Amino acid sequence: MKQQYSLSHRMQGMSGNVVREILKLTQAPDIISFAGGLPSPDSFPVDELRSITAELFAQDVGFLQYGVTEGLPGLREFAARWVGDFNIQAKPENVLVLSGSQQGIDLACKALINPGDVILVEQPTYLAALQIFKTYEANVVAVAGDEAGMLPDALADAIHKYKPRLVYVIPTFQNPSGICWSLERRQALSQAAAEHDFIILEDDPYGRLRYSGAPVPAIAGVDGLRRSIYLGSFSKVIAPGLRVGYAVAPPELLQPMIIGKQGTDVHTSNLSQQIIMRYAQKGGFEQHLPRVRAQYGEKCRLMLEMLEKTFPAGSTWTKPQGGLFLWVTLDEGVSTTALLEQAIAAKVAFIPGTPFSASGGCTNCMRLNFSNASPADIEIGIERIAQVIKQSLA
Amino acid sequence: MKQQYSLSHRMQGMSGNVVREILKLTQAPDIISFAGGLPSPDSFPVDELRSITAELFAQDVGFLQYGVTEGLPGLREFAARWVGDFNIQAKPENVLVLSGSQQGIDLACKALINPGDVILVEQPTYLAALQIFKTYEANVVAVAGDEAGMLPDALADAIHKYKPRLVYVIPTFQNPSGICWSLERRQALSQAAAEHDFIILEDDPYGRLRYSGAPVPAIAGVDGLRRSIYLGSFSKVIAPGLRVGYAVAPPELLQPMIIGKQGTDVHTSNLSQQIIMRYAQKGGFEQHLPRVRAQYGEKCRLMLEMLEKTFPAGSTWTKPQGGLFLWVTLDEGVSTTALLEQAIAAKVAFIPGTPFSASGGCTNCMRLNFSNASPADIEIGIERIAQVIKQSLA
Numbered sequence: 194m195k196q197q198y199s200l201s202h203r204m205q206g207m208s209g210n211v212v213r214e215i216l217k218l219t220q221a222p223d224i225i226s227f228a229g230g231l232p233s234p235d236s237f238p239v240d241e242l243r244s245i246t247a248e249l250f251a252q253d254v255g256f257l258q259y260g261v262t263e264g265l266p267g268l269r270e271f272a273a274r275w276v277g278d279f280n281i282q283a284k285p286e287n288v289l290v291l292s293g294s295q296q297g298i299d300l301a302c303k304a305l306i307n308p309g310d311v312i313l314v315e316q317p318t319y320l321a322a323l324q325i326f327k328t329y330e331a332n333v334v335a336v337a338g339d340e341a342g343m344l345p346d347a348l349a350d351a352i353h354k355y356k357p358r359l360v361y362v363i364p365t366f367q368n369p370s371g372i373c374w375s376l377e378r379r380q381a382l383s384q385a386a387a388e389h390d391f392i393i394l395e396d397d398p399y400g401r402l403r404y405s406g407a408p409v410p411a412i413a414g415v416d417g418l419r420r421s422i423y424l425g426s427f428s429k430v431i432a433p434g435l436r437v438g439y440a441v442a443p444p445e446l447l448q449p450m451i452i453g454k455q456g457t458d459v460h461t462s463n464l465s466q467q468i469i470m471r472y473a474q475k476g477g478f479e480q481h482l483p484r485v486r487a488q489y490g491e492k493c494r495l496m497l498e499m500l501e502k503t504f505p506a507g508s509t510w511t512k513p514q515g516g517l518f519l520w521v522t523l524d525e526g527v528s529t530t531a532l533l534e535q536a537i538a539a540k541v542a543f544i545p546g547t548p549f550s551a552s553g554g555c556t557n558c559m560r561l562n563f564s565n566a567s568p569a570d571i572e573i574g575i576e577r578i579a580q581v582i583k584q585s586l587a
Numbered sequence: 588m589k590q591q592y593s594l595s596h597r598m599q600g601m602s603g604n605v606v607r608e609i610l611k612l613t614q615a616p617d618i619i620s621f622a623g624g625l626p627s628p629d630s631f632p633v634d635e636l637r638s639i640t641a642e643l644f645a646q647d648v649g650f651l652q653y654g655v656t657e658g659l660p661g662l663r664e665f666a667a668r669w670v671g672d673f674n675i676q677a678k679p680e681n682v683l684v685l686s687g688s689q690q691g692i693d694l695a696c697k698a699l700i701n702p703g704d705v706i707l708v709e710q711p712t713y714l715a716a717l718q719i720f721k722t723y724e725a726n727v728v729a730v731a732g733d734e735a736g737m738l739p740d741a742l743a744d745a746i747h748k749y750k751p752r753l754v755y756v757i758p759t760f761q762n763p764s765g766i767c768w769s770l771e772r773r774q775a776l777s778q779a780a781a782e783h784d785f786i787i788l789e790d791d792p793y794g795r796l797r798y799s800g801a802p803v804p805a806i807a808g809v810d811g812l813r814r815s816i817y818l819g820s821f822s823k824v825i826a827p828g829l830r831v832g833y834a835v836a837p838p839e840l841l842q843p844m845i846i847g848k849q850g851t852d853v854h855t856s857n858l859s860q861q862i863i864m865r866y867a868q869k870g871g872f873e874q875h876l877p878r879v880r881a882q883y884g885e886k887c888r889l890m891l892e893m894l895e896k897t898f899p900a901g902s903t904w905t906k907p908q909g910g911l912f913l914w915v916t917l918d919e920g921v922s923t924t925a926l927l928e929q930a931i932a933a934k935v936a937f938i939p940g941t942p943f944s945a946s947g948g949c950t951n952c953m954r955l956n957f958s959n960a961s962p963a964d965i966e967i968g969i970e971r972i973a974q975v976i977k978q979s980l981a
Contacts, residue, residue, distance in 0.1 A: 197839055198786065198814075201701050204843040229653075237651045243644035250637035257631045257826035259623075292686055292830075292852040299851045303722060307595050325850040328697060392592065420592075432651035434857035436686075445591055449598040456719040457693045458686040462856040463828035 203328045211320065211548040218537065225574035227561040228542040230368065230517055236485045236564075237432045238477060245471045249464070256463035262455045264290025264439070265463070268470040272425065272439045275473070279400060280414030281423060283441045289450055292461045294398055294426035294438030297450070298322050299457075301359070301394050301422050301440075302329040304449035310358040313351050315343060317520070317549035317558070319368045319396065322361055331359075335552040340511065342374030345381055357391045364412055366399040366516025369549045369560035373514055376409050383416035391420070392446070398426035398438075399516035401482055404490030406514035418443050422450075427469050429517065430482060435465040489517070489564050496563040496571050503579035505586060517564040520546075522557060523582060529559045532585060541577040597722045605714065605942040612931065619968035622936040624762065624911055625959040630879045631826045632871060639865045643858070650857035656849045658684025658833070659857070662864040666819065666833045669867070673794060674808030675817060677835050683844055686855045688792055688820035688832030691844070692716050693851075695753070695788050695816050695834075696723040698843035704752040707745050709737060711914070711943035711952070713762045713790065716755055725753075729946040734905065736768030739775055751785045758806055760793040760910025763943045763954035767908055770803050777810035785814070786840070792820035792832075793910035795876055798884030800908035812837050816844075821863050823911065824876060829859040883911070883958045890957040890965050897973035899980060911958040914940075916951060917976060923953045926979055935971040 216229055249256065263269065269288040276283050291297050298321075306312070308330035314322070316335035326333045334355050337347040342364060351357070360382065364374035386393050395412045413423035418441065426438040440450060454460070472478075493513060500510055500521070510521040523529065529545035536542060546558025566574060610623055643650065657663065663682040670677050685691050692715075700706070702724035708716070710729035720727045728749050731741040736758060745751070754776065758768035780787050789806045807817035812835065820832040834844060848854070866872075887907060894904055894915070904915040917923065923939035930936060940952025960968060 198699075198837075200843050201697065201699050203701075204698050204846065207843065207846055209842075209846055209849065231653055234649075234652055237648065239644070239648050239651070242651070246640055246644060250633070250640060254631065254633050255628075257633070257636070257828040258628055259625055259822075259827045292856070295850070296852050303595065304598050305592075305595050307597075321850065321853075324846075328847065328850055428653075433653045434651040436852055436854070436856045443592075448603075449594050449601065452598065452601055452603050452718075453722065455603065456689070456715065456722055457851060458690050458830055459715075460830070462686070462830045462859050464862075465856050465858060468858075 203330055207327065215533070215542070215544060224537065224540050224542055225566060225570045225577070226542040227563070227566060227574060228544050229562055229565055231562070231565040232429050232433060232517070233488065233564050236488060238472070238481050241472060241477055242432070242468060245468055249467055249471070256467045260460045260463045262451055262460050264288065264461060265466045265470055267474065268466050271470060271473045272441065276411070276423065276425065276441055280410035281418060281441060283418065286444060287418065287441050287447060289440045289447055289454065290461050290466060291424070291438040291440055292458055293428060293433070293436045294396065294424040295321060296454070297422070297424040297438065297440040298325050298361070298394065298396065300450040300453045302326065302331070303453040304446065305359055305392060306331050311355040313348070313355065313357045313360045314551050315362055315367065316552060317369050317546060317555050318361070318551060319363055320548045322396070323551055333551045335550060340372045342372070342378035343382070345378070348382070348385065352385060352389050356389070359392050359394055360386070361394045361396065362412065363396045365397055365409070366402060366513055368399070368516070369518050369544070370520040371511045371513030371516050371518045373406070373409065379410065379412045379415045383412055383421070386416065386420040393421040395421055395423045397424060398429050401430050402486060402489060402517070403515035404486055404493060413441065422446055430478065430485065431469060431472060435462075435468060437461060437465050437469050492563045492566070492568060492571060493519070495568055496561065496575060499572055499575035503576050505579070505583055508582070517562055519561050519563065521559050521561060523559070524586070525557055527557045527582065527585060529557060532581060535581045535585065536578055539577045539581050541574045543578065597724055601721065609927070609936070609938060612936075618931065618934050618936055619960060619964045619971070620936040621955040621957070621960060621968060622938050623956055623959055625956070626823050626827060626911070627882065627959050630882060632866070632875050635866060635871055636826070636862060639862055643861055643865070650861045654854045654857045656845055656854050658682065658855060659860045659864055661868065662860050665864060665867045666835065670805070670817065670819065670835055674804035675812060675835060677812065680838060681812065681835050681841060683834045683841055683848065684855050684860060685818075685832040685834055685848075686852055687822060687827070687830045688790065688818040689715060690848070691816070691818040691832060691834040692719050692755070692788065692790065694844040694847045696720065696725070697847040698840065699753055699786060700725050705749040707742070707749070707751045707754040708945050709756055709761065710946060711763050711940060711949050712755070712945060713757055714942045716790070717945055727945045729944060734766045736766070736772035737776070739772070742776070742779065746779060746783050750783070753786050753788055754780070755788045755790065756806070757790045759791055759803070760796060760907055762793070762910070763912050763938070764914040765905045765907030765910050765912045767800070767803065773804065773806045773809045777806055777815070780810065780814040787815040789815055789817045791818060792823050794819075795824050796880060796883060796911070797909040798880055798887060807835060816840055824872065824879065825863060825866060829856075829862060831855060831859050831863050886957045886960070886962060886965060887913070889962055890955065890969060893966055893969035897970050899973070899977055902976070911956055913955050913957065915953050915955060917953070918980070919951055921951045921976065921979060923951060926975060929975045929979065930972055933971045933975050935968045935975075937972065
């Protein structure tokens, strides 16, 4: 790119989202892709959405006019009640409707982050979040973790050393790893936030998609919404193309996010909000979620079985109880970035580990999505990746 | 508000959009409001939107899945062709679909503005833009103008003195003043941008709403899309509740805006995009715009007639050839902020001038919206404001 125009500091050397670029390469119809983070289109409640939309246009079409930044009162009310399932005690005034939950990461940074401020993240973490943090010129530091969340010692050290302003976590069926934080680790993070005066940004797009194990409260629930901002999404439980999510936070943190949102998109599409509000009010989720959970849970089980059957010794992987992803670690010498090229030649795709790491590393890891491919494709695709790995080791 | 949480510098002392706060006060059903910037709900093409939406749900529902950040190819293509009406030669690759054109102001700042950079604006200008510039910690400087745009001498002085990085203008039926820049002033600004190495951010939500006078090219058209970013909107010509607009820019400027958008809402609601794309492709605008223009043009004429008939000597106002607003200047001693309270007591509302000014002043001015009220309410409402002014002068 020519440097004819001088960009802001935050945009210098910034390239597009790596995953979205890889996704473009893998959209050929004969490639089996475990690369995206897409919900399965079979899971969309099309008939219900069709009839709700017809109803909407048959009644008062006030949704075509401008709305308020905070969101539809009925949708704020629903979200406030719904997060009670994760032990969050919220009122409608604690809720801001978002144009997808990712907007909440941007708005939280707008409200809280000055250049140079430290944000602690999991290792690995959601790569789009890393990119947003970069646009706010934050200093992002990865904290080591295991299958139960950030390691207490590593977290304590990082807090001591870096005095973070924000700790960003996806504690429930994490992207990319699929792990779920234990209650103890959630409590410890909330306590640390109170002691060391940082804010927890809890990103939870997958919490409703639990396939096994016992539910665990949200960190914002444990925290009593004192020093936490909780982000929820309707993308994975209805349909992402409508772009609706929500933030739940104490009013003093929500207010600057509302001001930030006024300045970007004024408010989220009223049509999208109305569709989701009515779907929720009719009890759509009670019908829909058990179906989605059964479908994705079965695909997850199948992928784990195929990994067990086909992947070479020395490979390990997480065993998610929910969500959309699992995380494979190969022999230390293997570069999954190099492997991807061969995989695409073999008509299968994944995302290599590196872009999910704030601190380098994860070069021998890959993220696999199990929600979007068909069971037959999961069987064939995992077999293909196993072949590619074996060839590279030979 | 308690200072329990420490906010980012950009949010310190920031209050919500003044107009949106005033709007909340004026939503009582017995108040005649000229305060908002709302298109008239009678103008929404409800039947067409209903049948397009029904069609959409009867066909491939791919729009429920995630989409690409840049926007629907068909909508980018339409926008690229449509801006040709304003002499902009654009390709689909020059277009980024936005969640309302205001998002383009935010993304342009994200791409270009560092704290302390100077942005030149018209006096008065769009107040939400002022608020966005504040969140980027820009140094905003107002340039004096008349009914044909920024005054050449004042612009030259400001460029010399401040070396701006961005010049933000709404040259066609400006918000709040309703004025339209002459071709000469447009050319001069484009030339200055090339000479002094700044970018022009041209905000054009109202350009399609011309009621009289001859069309004039967009600044981005005059400029040949070299040093300009053009923002267009569907809010004022279909319906704002769908939240769709677009940016047109050289690829090197569009690319960082795309990266910025990836980090906020990933992409604009596919359902909203599909509805507008199909409406456009069916030739909806050719049918619809003449109706909207006739309706708003008549309301504008009526409001001007009522001002002439009722407002006290010493008041002056702009005579817009399009758009949604006109701008009244009262006797210098009058404070329109003080007047608003009495106006609301008299069941009529407007927006006082001060929030539209980056440099203080405009204390004796008011913005009046003529698109949203009925003709009968325009007659009664302007009469009421005239009474309130006369009482305050007595």
